[in-house]
Amino acid sequence: MHFEGRQGETTINTIICTVGASLRKLCNMSSSEVADRLLHLSDPIGNRDFGAEINSLASILSQSVLSSRDYLYFLTSDTEEGKKIGAALKLFFERSEHMHFREVFVTSITDLDDSRPEDFQNKGLRNLVKIIADIYKHHIDNLVINATGGYKAQIALSLAFGMGVKIPVYYRFETFNGVIKLPPMPLSLDVELWLENKGLLDTLEMNPVINEKDLEREYDYRINFSSLPAEIKLLIDREQDSVGHMLSLSPMGEVFVQACRLSLGKLDVEATLKESTVPVENRLKKSYKEAHSNKMISDNQSFIDKLLSIPFIEEVSVRGSSQRFDRNEFVCKQFGEIIKA
Template sequence: MRDTILMTCGTSLIGNAGRAIGKELASSPDSLLRWLRTLDVSDKSCGAEINGLACMIEELPDTLDPIEVILYVSDTDDGILVGKVLETVIPEKFDVSKVKLVRIEGLNPKHPDTFRRRGLRNLVMRLADDVKQKGRPRCIINATGGFKVEVGLAQELASAVGIPSYYKFEFSSKGMLVPPMPVGLDIGLWLRLNKSMESLENEPLRKRDLDKLMEPICDEHDRERFLMLLEDVPLEKGDRLYDISALGELFRVLARNAFWEREVDFMPPPVSPDEKAEKVQHSNSEEHLLHFEARHGIGEKLLEIPFVSKVRSHYYKKSGWTMNRCHVKDRSEKELEVEWGNDMGLIKYILTVPKARGEEQLQAASLHISEKLKTL
């Protein structure tokens, strides 16, 4: 049974209330709440959120045992007003013990560029994070309320992460459960583009910086598809600013989830015992480096990974900071670099992955090791 309902929210409730009790009272949380309490959940004046939730609970008794409802509201005064009122009234009208309000930063239509570039991406990321935190078997998305593009993205994300979604038709008293669809996805493309897309996570890039970022993407078709996952904003003097689009964020969520579910399918083949080095090599015999390695044994643990044949330390700095990451160092030599550190020091290793077949397996190996480093 699914007990967590993730629900996109709009602001039609305020318009409905304005027509019933006047705009001034409709803008007051207390007045809006008092009016809403007088209505039955089937009354269309309640708005898409309550109508959709009521139909959903009634129509899906074998699927739902709702405990928590998470409301995703726009970054507007009206959106927050509706969210706070729903946060209060939903536990009164439904057998739900917890309602959580989430404001989606940037989801404000008065600022179209921010709405498109940040708001929709933030919605996708927050929905995906909550599904991951709660667990897919517990979640269902109600995508009845909100902007049309918001509803569409929520439904797409439901398919992306493998959970059902529900939509109530405005012209009907019934709704529709949309099961997750098996979506064909090129996980290899995600592996090849992942590092470049990660570089765009925190801030957009100008055209010249984007060109530099794309230099490692050798295949022209991959470059074209990479650009399809971005959106650009015109700047002065003909320059443009590039950022991950909402579609690009959906692609990342879907591909990342699919990769970790099938991680073993993308790993390089293991090396034979004859190919495996007996011990970690060190580029120098500095006492502090050897002491650091002896104490933590990171190199030895990396050498135990089945597809790694050699591990060589090539850098050490006494006193460091917490770090654990891996990236492709040299494609032609099939080498990865690992950086691992704490307050005692920072050490870097070169790992050889001789049987990696192409960019995809090198990137998959890098992701696998990055995840493994978190537990060391």
Template sequence: MDAHRGLAQRHGALRLSSRRMARRDHRERGAGDPADAARTGQPGRRGGGAVRSIISTVGTSLLSNKARLSPSGGDDEAALVRFLASVDPAQASAETNVLDKLKVDRADRLIFLHTATPEGERCAGALKAHFEGKVAGVAVVKVAHLTYEHRSFKQRGIKQLVDELATAIRREQRCGRDVIINATGGFKAEIAYATLVGLLFKTPVVYVHERFNEVVKLPPVPIQWDFSLMALHGEFFDWLDEEARPSGEVRERARALPHELRLLVEERLVDGYGGLNAAGQALYEAFRSRREGCVAERVKLSTRAEEALEAMDESTRRAFRHLLTNLQTRELWQQQSDLIQRGNMRVYPRGGRSERILFFEQGDEVRVCELCRHSDGSYERLLERGVKRGSYTFP
């Protein structure tokens, strides 16, 4: 049976809840966003290259610079727009300073992420009004819970920033745009986590200190992040992402995780619920992006493996379905598998949990011979008996 199709149709492939999926799909498709160059037919960038999308975190330097350079006329949004039009971009705000140095033009798209504060909203609104008509599109996004209140900022605000950044990056990249993160504005913690997201998503991050005249650019690092350990326990992270989970349930299920992954979990975040911390959220979002973006290999189950899957109780079947889904993406299983039987076959995973899958690769297919377990001794019995590829039939 073709598991790539059959697992999804007959056994329900691992997925987020429909409500969460619908919400994410709506956000990542950019519902309600202004027109962009890809849809309006505006010209591409210099030399016909990809259109840029520049995601900027927004601080309040616009307000402080307005008060210092032009104290009269108030500081409402209209006054800030007039100020932006009257002074050099390098003096107006941290955001305009960087965008000017990046030589923003009409083919670019700008996205401003601002704090959930009146000041942040006012500055972002003024920046949007200032750039409208000068670029292909401008969007403003409020980051919920990113406020001056310490507990909200630490427990929910930074996580929400990571989520909004990841959502924007995925959406813009799917439209074929080159994404740049401008992490100059906002709280210092925003700069740190924006940089982490940039590294994980292989997206360049730019920054200009108020005393610098040049843009400091952190390019994508040529490192392949290993998400195979997170993939091995992916059902826990998907479960945690579906909806708010009570602290007790999070604590109980997190005990089964390796120490490296437990570091990403906050058993008690707020109001009796647990979840991922900000670093964990960044890693999970990058893992999701890799899992969804990889070309899936065909996974075929032998007649024996199919019969074993059918005979399992629902809990065990669910665990194997998750692991079979990982086999569709080499990046997610290669580091967690071993060659066995003198290289005749592979076992996945090699440890860390009870389930074992014996398989081999043939062309562009992953062929699953056996589904067994370490806890009931079936894995050890198979190894003692010996397994050979030719002993299995594949429908």
């Protein structure tokens, strides 16, 4: 996705809009034909032929919420129907004389397809939250969310994210004449709870699903699920199958992780780390019998040397290496006052 957001300003110039199937009846036409038809209609707030997305966006614009119409992001399902509707909406808002936006983007949310319920639950909804968080990073507080269109779960997660980072969320109920700004929930993010469980939550956030045994073997993270805080258990899906208990971050858990990360960036926090007393030459711990890990160390020796030389590093432990778990992410886990990298 391409971004041109202007951070640091207090003006609202951006809308994120979830997309549903209110224009489904026009999907026998091409996206361009749908846009042309919509452009010839009148009364975009009251005329339901425009569909829920245009009805609600027109209502938001009529309330002078935006100081300028710069960026509009449509988030669609991972279906041909959703992609076609998204493309039609993009053309409409690019061509509209009275509701024109300078830049219009359409993103299809991978795996957000209700014909594949397992992928929808485990991947699609979490991917939706990640995309919203990514857009937010580039616009910070210069945006609002229009959560009128889409699946009920899609709407709920968009609302939860908006409330979590304290940006306005708008919704148009079926019987209402226009959108309403949803009142903020009397809740606040428990960033300390996130920090205390960051290692586990970050690991789950990187994996669609992971076996508890793999969590210990590959990440050196041992957990006793029953002893986790009740608030953390609510953020994790845990199911038993033939190979043991499988763990994954729930969609609401994804909202919690992303919102806490973004909120932490806004806090005025100063952190200091103690200088390590362990000699640099004694900081690397590895298995000399494990060929894969020794090859990984050899291939990345320059990076590992730099890591070992960082003043606060206590230990770099290489327990093994597996192509199955290769990824570009750098994993950093917190255990109380100790950081394991």
